[in-house]
Amino acid sequence: MIRKPTIATFYNKKQVCFDLIMDQSYSKSPIKPYLLMERIQSRGLLQHFEIFSDFVPYEQDDFHAAHTEEYVSNVFNQTGNYNSNGIPWSVNLVESVRYTNSALYHAIKHSLAYPEQLCFAPVSGMHHATPRAGQGFCTFSGQAIASLKLFDELAVCGAWLDLDGHFGNSIEDTRSFAPRLDQAVPLDCNVNPFGMNADYVQNFREKLKPVRNRILNNQVHYVVFAHGADSHVDDDLGGQCDTEHWLQCADVFTHWVEEVSQELGKPLPVTLALFGGYRRDDYNIVLDLHLSSIERCRRLCGYSSF
Numbered sequence: 353m354i355r356k357p358t359i360a361t362f363y364n365k366k367q368v369c370f371d372l373i374m375d376q377s378y379s380k381s382p383i384k385p386y387l388l389m390e391r392i393q394s395r396g397l398l399q400h401f402e403i404f405s406d407f408v409p410y411e412q413d414d415f416h417a418a419h420t421e422e423y424v425s426n427v428f429n430q431t432g433n434y435n436s437n438g439i440p441w442s443v444n445l446v447e448s449v450r451y452t453n454s455a456l457y458h459a460i461k462h463s464l465a466y467p468e469q470l471c472f473a474p475v476s477g478m479h480h481a482t483p484r485a486g487q488g489f490c491t492f493s494g495q496a497i498a499s500l501k502l503f504d505e506l507a508v509c510g511a512w513l514d515l516d517g518h519f520g521n522s523i524e525d526t527r528s529f530a531p532r533l534d535q536a537v538p539l540d541c542n543v544n545p546f547g548m549n550a551d552y553v554q555n556f557r558e559k560l561k562p563v564r565n566r567i568l569n570n571q572v573h574y575v576v577f578a579h580g581a582d583s584h585v586d587d588d589l590g591g592q593c594d595t596e597h598w599l600q601c602a603d604v605f606t607h608w609v610e611e612v613s614q615e616l617g618k619p620l621p622v623t624l625a626l627f628g629g630y631r632r633d634d635y636n637i638v639l640d641l642h643l644s645s646i647e648r649c650r651r652l653c654g655y656s657s658f
């Protein structure tokens with residue numbers, strides 16, 4: 353089931369924060385969307401990406417879906433626990449997270465409206481945030497917010513295939529705060545594989561089985577593949593998979609999507625996201641891992657390489 357050749361990419365330079373990041377922040381997540389899009393351009397690959405940049409950013413109120421008004425206010429106004437995300441605060445950081453979180457939501461929404469097009473939100477810095485605080489370089493729970501909004505607006509449910517090297521606690525930590533998240537993202541649909549190399553890949557395969565069943569039973573309507581680069585063995589913070597097995601996860605995912613789409617008789621809505629990746633020696637390795645994963649996922653568009 354071949355999709356459109358271009359990847360619908362929700363990118364606006366406003367989703368990038370440069371202030372204090374390169375010299376004062378361990379995490380480069382706030383600048384990663386820019387660095388990745390520059391890498392795509394410098395490698396002559398931009399024609400494979402259809403850029404959507406005119407999406408509306410979240411307002412402060414949108415974040416209340418998954419966070420207390422106090423925490424959201426703290427982040428916006430540099431008060432209280434505004435620094436719990438571990439990233440240097442700036443006006444531009446707040447502006448950029450309004451865009452990254454909205455980019456993710458709009459990418460998924462596009463995948464639902466146009467399932468024949470692979471979608472991409474070049475974003476990270478979300479999956480450790482909790483209702484009352486940021487955590488682990490993450491400010492707001494972008495996945496929880498997007499899934500709750502889509503559940504409320506379109507009555508659709510999703511699965512998050514979180515292959516970051518670290519467990520994506522945001523969704524689990526938000527369930528008691530926003531109980532309808534149990535429907536928006538069913539309990540077995542926050543997929544975080546564990547193990548090393550072949551065991552990790554096999555664990556991913558196993559965890560896709562209940563997701564497939566839910567899709568075929570019309571209980572899940574979209575998937576997001578967040579192939580974090582910090583699950584690569586050489587990452588400063590990660591280390592589950594060598595390059596072969598890390599890329600094999602993208603192949604497992606695309607084969608699975610093709611099979612499920614065949615069974616559905618229509619393309620399964622798919623969105624790609626970035627999530628983690630940390631290399632002090634050469635950050636381009638992180639960017640190239642993300643690009644290699646996207647290249648594998650382009651198999652869904654009928655291409656085996658860029």
Ligand SMILES: [Zn+2]
Nearest residue numbers: 516517518628
């Ligand atoms: Zn991580």
